[in-house]
Amino acid sequence: METRDKLIQVIDLEKHYNGGAIKALDGITVDIDKGDVMVVIGPSGSGKSTFLRSLNLLEEPTGGAIIFDDVDITRKKYKDENGKWIKVNVDIHRQKMGMVFQHFNLFPHMTIMENMILAPVKVKKLPEEDARKKAIELLKRVGLEDRADAYPIQLSGGQKQRIAIVRALMMEPEVMLFDEPTSALDPEMVGEVLDVMKQLASEGMTMVVVTHEMGFAKEVGNRVLFMADGKLLEQGTPAEVFEHPKHPRLQEFFSKVL
């Protein structure tokens, strides 16, 4: 297993509310390796979205560790080898993690082009010309280059989500996090978004995907995680998990969704 290249190490991650009365995440330990397409499935309320949102600290975990680039980003500060306290800069880590949301969260007051170049220009200080070129390239990949000057409200849900994906790609992230990217879409638009995600996976992008699309999990995922009640109950390759579910909760889940 040493050949695997660890990107994010999640160790005993906990998210408690009300001083421990509610455990949204109850000790999750998992490694995310470079090139992984990790699909997280589970019933609603199982904590899978919380898990995903914890990875880039949109939710603040109450315990455990997330090691990313050798830094435990769940801490506000840490001691380096010289014993000096260093503040953890979450913004820098977030730049390396792209995130796609269920409700797209495009910026409605900006055109598609402005949506895409804002962060690279303002955060990464990329020259605007270069950012525009890159945006056009990415828009071509998702077949939306003619909509660069449209506003988000003029697009369909599927188009918005494709834009949201390439907007995240503009920052050249090391990992892409997808939080139920197709759940808010009309059924006929799910396919176009999944196609973009498949293409991304085939290019070797590391992805963590929370989804209800079991077909996508089987076909594209190389690892499947099953979560329930804030716990990681089963994980394995799609073949293992889908053909031979071991945990009774997983068997029960499949009997409902498959």
Added chain:
Amino acid sequence: MDSFIKAENFTKIAPYGSLFWQGMVVTVMLSIFTVAIGFVLALILSSMRMSRFYPLAFLGLDKDGHQKEKGALVAVSKFNPLSFIATAYVEILRSTPVIVQVAIIYYGVFGSIITLPSFTFLGFIKFERFFPGVVALGMNSGAYLCEIMRSGIQSIDDGQSEAARSLGMSQFQNMRYIILPQAIKNILPAIANEFVVIIKESAITYTIGVQDIMSAVNAVRGATFIIIEPLLVATAIYFCLCFPTSKLIAYFERRMSRGDKR
């Protein structure tokens, strides 16, 4: 039967036209300075209210640098003195009448603690009465504008901030490029309303001797014993000030609503 309004009364009060003119200038000046003070104050207050300044945060961390889950220290660590001060200010100013605030500022602060130089500017505006009036009105509208700004910012969907932060933008960049442009558009109607309220509310400063439109009405009434007609003139002047103000802001509102239509 006597009619309610007499045409000849307008001719009788016509010689006092310059009083109304001066009153209108004073009202306009009062409103402009009040809006300026109120706006700056509201910016400061609302950013204080929404700040994440926790000077005692270290009390809530355990020895690894993690946030602790419970205990009295956790509550103490979440104390934000800036937010506390701003909230207290807003609640006090909103829960007391403007007429009292104006009186306290004029008779209290500038009557005993600070002595203002006594001079007139623009020919007829008495500084030592005008200035306390502006300060009191500005402090009052600052509290209201603060709440308008806060509600505008908080009305923006959390997803917008999450998207901005997940792209690596700092809290400041998120405010500057994502939240404020959307929030300002949403609060323009409320701001227009507040501006109009300020113009009308400035009439209260006549109680401390500022010679605005209402003071002109009283001067004319004292000199001629005519009441209704001066009030009608004042009504017309106030309307001519307030109506264009709200129309002007409505124009900006339309201009900012690109991205709303298909």
